[in-house]
Amino acid sequence: MAVLAQKKPTTIFEKLADETWRRKFLRNVLIPWLFIAPLLIIHIFVVAIPAVQGVYMSMTDWGGINPNVNFIGLENYHKLLFEDHSFGKSLNNNINWMLFFLTVPFILALFCATMLSQIKRGGMIYRSILFIPYVLASVVTTTIWKNLLNPKDGILATTARALGIEGFEVAFLGRTDTALISIAFIDNWHFWGFLMILFLASMQSIPPVLYDAAKIDGANRWEEFRHVTLPGIRPIVLFMFMMVAIWSFLAFDYIWLITQGGPGGASEVIATQLYKNAFQRFEAGYAAAQGVVISIFAGFIILVFVMLRRRGWDI
């Protein structure tokens, strides 16, 4: 009765005087925070503070060298959105890049993962072969493909010429109409194996009994894929959709290593433009504004997925 009558501590002093509260606080609040503190401190110093600094720098005329900067408000954003016509072109290229990567590698990966999931013996060999391009450094991949696609001495052109096949002596990377799609093709050659392995791993976690049930119900292969496989791997597919959409706005290395945005800006994306502004034109403040805009795009994509999740989507 006495225990029931005991008054719950309400003020901070009463709480600190109460041993039960102190133990609970230590176990549920303080210790978890202490465990996470090292990571949090590192995160604050290498992510949060630089991010805030980046936002501030985007509102200055900083050139990247001279520490004396002038605050110019939203001038960089105004220039970016209303005056810099090349930004719209780069954004358009980023969107095309995203559309490519949200379709081609997903279709390839889903198809091959489905095929490979049927293989009982020797599957590991196929998986390894298809995954190898993913572990190659981008410098290696781009060098290989620049040589393969060389219209004069490339292996494709010389082999086709030797076999009497025409049409391969095209400078795919030197034409404004094919440069971006060719780089996307090269990047995808490296990337899709990674998606395939993720989908395959996810497919293997689907209970076989579901396939048995589908077979009993008379489902053919396509119906099995549509009604069993796809719903089974949907969370990972949708998650990768979100990640690929975000990565599409960060595309840089393959484009930089192959064309540096050329010819004539045909393969220019926001990240290559940002690099040029920061390190070649010495417009680091303006480049920071572009970085903030990329972050806003990424944030918008995440927001869409968060909203879908709240509406009950299994992501």
Added chain:
Amino acid sequence: MKHLKLMLSIALLLLALTSVGAQDVTTVTMWFAEGATLDCWGPIMESFNDIDPSVQLEIVPQADTWNATRTAVVGGGGPDIVRTPGPSFVYEMAQAGLILPLDAFAEEMGWGEFFFDWALDLGLVDGELYSLSDELETLLLYYNVDVFEANGWTPPETMDELNALGEEVAAAGYTVFSHGNASWRPSNEWFVGEYMTQIAGPHNVYKALTGQIPWTDESMVEAMEILDAHMQAGWYGGGLDLYFTNEGPTRRAMLADGSAAMNIEGSWAIRDLTDYHSESGQGWDWVSVPSKTGADQFTIGMGNTSSINANSAHPEAAAQFLTWYFSPETQGAMLTSCLKGPAPVEISAEVMGELDPRIAKVYADLSDASANDRYGYTTWTFWPPKSDVYIYEEVERVWTGEITVMDYLEGLNEVFAAELEAGDIPPIPSR
């Protein structure tokens, strides 16, 4: 125990002696990109260490050297010797107080005695000397001697002759200029600066650089239209799409194996030409890039600059190294051993006599041209950074037909005017 004490005492004594020795040696640091250049330059630069044991040079291999140096210097660190890709990069660093003024060292160590008069002026920022220019460069018209002889062609002397020869070369099935920008996209700017100098004339370029005439002046329009016509005719690399695809080794091989007749490129290409052509067995030679008037004129450029870091603990020692490095003797040794473009200093006739006559002639003619008002300007040395990037980025849009020559020059005018107003133009030697 006795032995242990004795050994400890000896160890402490040795340690103390080593520390005293280490304190007496001043180390000057310099960052340099790894590769063939460092392999050749490194041992020569390190021979500085034999002169005075108390001042030692330490070369630190550093990838992406300029960006690494810039970041480190802005952060309060970096090497003692700060190397930049050209005079236009020095301006911001000097304004920010990141590098030291060198006037006192120049006077004390007599730099004016061996540098050409105009060369020290390139390092001035607001009247004070902040950098020393290195690697004198110019653009030349190289040609394949065997191809020319087989077809009875002679090197062109005027732009009209070049145009006529180009037609003949293309009709004979050769690529006119072996070229491609896939390895180095800024190589577009070589031609913009060269055509402006050779067609519009160096005096008009000087006027435009000093804001006396706009870049839309009709002489500039003519220069850019001729360049565009050459590009559209597929003279460079065998076609515009191939120009955008060909890598450096391809363009060297095209001239060496005789599939291309000529190449407009910098004097730095000589290093590779000697290798490629000795392998193919075909001859090469050069003439100055033909001008509209027929005048034998050369654009002048600098490959990089050297300054002293404001954070350097040993600026005196750094200046001592720079004095040795830029001396005609060291520059001559690097020219003969590595075919390094020399700093703009007077190299002795004896050293020049050791060189292949074709190479010696480049520097003799360049020296003569600079002394006799027959010099022009390379974009990477005399244009401010934003205009420079505009020149090589946007010119591709002209060649791909997205914008006209006039649109391009109007854009250049706008970017340049803003930099001129801000005072960001590198020093232009007056003429």
